[in-house]
Amino acid sequence: MFGILVSAFNVVLGFVMRSVIAKFFAYFVMWFITTEFVSVLQSAGILPTASALAGAFGSIGSDVWYFMDLCSFSFGAPLVISAYATRFIIRRIPVIG
Template identity: 70%
Template sequence: MFGILVSAANVALGFVLRSVIAKFFLYFALYFFVTDTISLLQSSHLLPTAVSLAGAFGSVGNDVWYFLDLCAFSYGAPLVVSAYVTRFIIRRLPIIG
């Protein structure tokens, strides 16, 4: 009976050490890598900012802005852009995507 319990504990401990802890450290390192990379890209002005987007939409007339505001474009456009950037970054990670 004692041998069965030791064997079960050994299997459980092996599972925890091999899969749970190793993946925790791996994803922890990937999280910090991605957050530091994004902050570096934002500080070097390689990603679009609100100022550049405001200049791009500056020539849109009032009649078009009415329908854009009706469809909540000011909320949806940054949401879609950030979703595409996140998808691009996640697909470039060889472990995840």
């Protein structure tokens, strides 16, 4: 009976060590590389800042803003920009993409 329990424990321990812990470390490394890559891009000035975007949108007239608000531009534009940035980051990092 003791041998069966030890064998079952070894199978469970082998599964946990091979799949769960190995995948955890692999995904943690990918997450860490991604977050550090974004911070490097921000510090290098490659990614636009909020003040640059505010300056670009500051010259748009109120009549154009009315139609942009009707189309929910304030919700859609950040959504599209973040989606494109995420796609760019995922495709450019060799470990992930």
